Amino acid sequence: MACPIFDTLRQQLVPVAGPATLSPGLLAFTLTPAELLPTVQRLKGEFGFDLFLDVTAVDWLGQEPRFEVVYHFYSTVHKVRVRLKTRVREDDPSVDSLVSLYGSAAFMERECHDMYGIVFRGNADLRPILLYEGFVGHPLRKDYPKQQEQPLVPYRS
Amino acid sequence: MNGKTIPIRADREPSSAFEYITTKKDELIGWARKFSLFPYPFVTACCAMEFMAVSSTPYDTDRFGAALPRFSPRQADLLMVVGTVTHKQAPILLKVYEQMCEPKWVMAFGVCATSGGFYQNYAAVAGIDRIIPVDIYVPGCPPRPEMVIDGIMQLQDKIARSSHPIITRDF
Numbered sequence: 001m002a003c004p005i006f007d008t009l010r011q012q013l014v015p016v017a018g019p020a021t022l023s024p025g026l027l028a029f030t031l032t033p034a035e036l037l038p039t040v041q042r043l044k045g046e047f048g049f050d051l052f053l054d055v056t057a058v059d060w061l062g063q064e065p066r067f068e069v070v071y072h073f074y075s076t077v078h079k080v081r082v083r084l085k086t087r088v089r090e091d092d093p094s095v096d097s098l099v100s101l102y103g104s105a106a107f108m109e110r111e112c113h114d115m116y117g118i119v120f121r122g123n124a125d126l127r128p129i130l131l132y133e134g135f136v137g138h139p140l141r142k143d144y145p146k147q148q149e150q151p152l153v154p155y156r157s
Numbered sequence: 158m159n160g161k162t163i164p165i166r167a168d169r170e171p172s173s174a175f176e177y178i179t180t181k182k183d184e185l186i187g188w189a190r191k192f193s194l195f196p197y198p199f200v201t202a203c204c205a206m207e208f209m210a211v212s213s214t215p216y217d218t219d220r221f222g223a224a225l226p227r228f229s230p231r232q233a234d235l236l237m238v239v240g241t242v243t244h245k246q247a248p249i250l251l252k253v254y255e256q257m258c259e260p261k262w263v264m265a266f267g268v269c270a271t272s273g274g275f276y277q278n279y280a281a282v283a284g285i286d287r288i289i290p291v292d293i294y295v296p297g298c299p300p301r302p303e304m305v306i307d308g309i310m311q312l313q314d315k316i317a318r319s320s321h322p323i324i325t326r327d328f
Contacts, residue, residue: 132245139279147277153247155287 005078009047013039026072026081033069033086037096040071040084044101048077052102055109057116061142066090069118071098088118097122115140179320186321190234190260191313192222197233199253202240204267207299216302221309230256235312236289241269242282254289260321262292262312266305271296 006027010020016039018031031039043049053072060066065087073082088095097120098105109120110129117138120126128135132152137144198208211218218224227233230253242250254263265285268274271294273283285291292315295308 144279148279149244149283150279151244151247151282151287153244153251153288156290 003078003080005047005075005080009082012046013042023083026083028083028085030085033088033095036071036084036086037098040073040098040101043073043082047075049073049075049082051076052098052104052108053081055098055105055112057112057118057140059116059140059142064089067093067116067118069095069112093117094119094121096120099123114138117141182323183320184317186323187317187319190321191316194221194223194235194262194309194312195225195227195233196223196235196237196264197228197230197253197257198226198237198239199250200237200239201242201246202267202269204239204269204299207302207305208237208239208266211302211305216306218306218309221306221313223309230254231258233257234261236261236263237266238263238270238285239266241274241276242285242288243280244282245280247282247288250285251288262316263289264308264312265291265294266308267300268296268298274298 006022009027013029014020016035018029018035021028021030029039051074053074055069055071058068058070060068067088067090069086069088071084073084074080075082086095093116095118097109099109099120099122106123106125107129109118109123110126112118113120113123113126114128114131115138127133131139134152135150137148198205200208210216212224212226223235230236234257236254236257238250254261263285265271269276269281270285273281277283282288293308293312295304297304300308
């Protein structure tokens with residue numbers, strides 16, 4: 001897909017944010033956790049990616065670093081998407097929060113913390129949003145037992 | 158007065174007259190109750206569409222006296238659990254059930270409420286009968302309106318056949 005903003009992004013961001021690949025309709029960068037926040041600041045401030053679509057994670061069990069945190073941004077100016085991927089280790093699964101840039105990130109980061117246990121530094125409210133208080137573990141991690149239930153009401157015998 | 162009193166204590170041998178009256182009383186009350194089911198729709202998921210279809214004009218559960226949904230559990234006597242119940246919702250379902258007055262019946266509407274269906278994971282309760290007693294199961298994903306009507310009619314048969322204590326446990 002010929003898109004001038006993608007060429008600009010490649011020229012400007014590849015030196016700092018690492019290699020970029022072109023997926024259908026979007027440009028994907030793979031970068032380190034330290035580069036995440038500065039890159040997102042530039043994406044929002046300089047290149048007009050003003051809509052934060054989602055943050056989620058992928059659990060590559062057995063690989064190190066284990067988790068891959070995936071961000072999607074959309075530009076209502078250029079009508080294209082950008083994906084950022086960064087890997088974090090199992091013993092310290094933390095990345096910088098984007099709450100300072102996008103208010104909607106607060107809720108999506110809560111969900112990602114629920115499901116994968118990723119800690120977002122700077123997000124003050126990481127209470128369960130889809131799960132409930134008292135739930136132990138993170139159910140979308142690959143090592144969470146598939147059928148393990150944590151009932152709130154005692155079962156009838 | 159030396160008239161024969163009706164023994165209503167369980168430790169006495171019931172007389173045949175008492176048996177006769179009890180049976181007729183159960184028949185009468187069962188007949189009355191089976192045509193005045195007031196459902197409380199505990200609607201959580203996509204089966205709600207089917208519930209709307211079955212309770213509106215083309216299938217018309219009003220024919221069975223089970224049309225008028227009551228949105229307060231205190232006014233309802235049929236709890237229709239329509240859709241998936243998650244562990245997070247389970248305390249709410251239990252509270253709604255406990256708020257309903259006797260006599261009360263429960264219908265598990267759809268396969269998720271019946272057995273959890275294809276959900277076997279951290280989130281879904283594998284059948285609401287793990288939490289509350291269920292009288293009638295209507296499986297299906299979603300059930301056809303005919304299945305729901307059949308379930309209501311089977312529940313009516315069950316109500317008509319069961320005993321209906323109104324004064325004591327024995328009467």
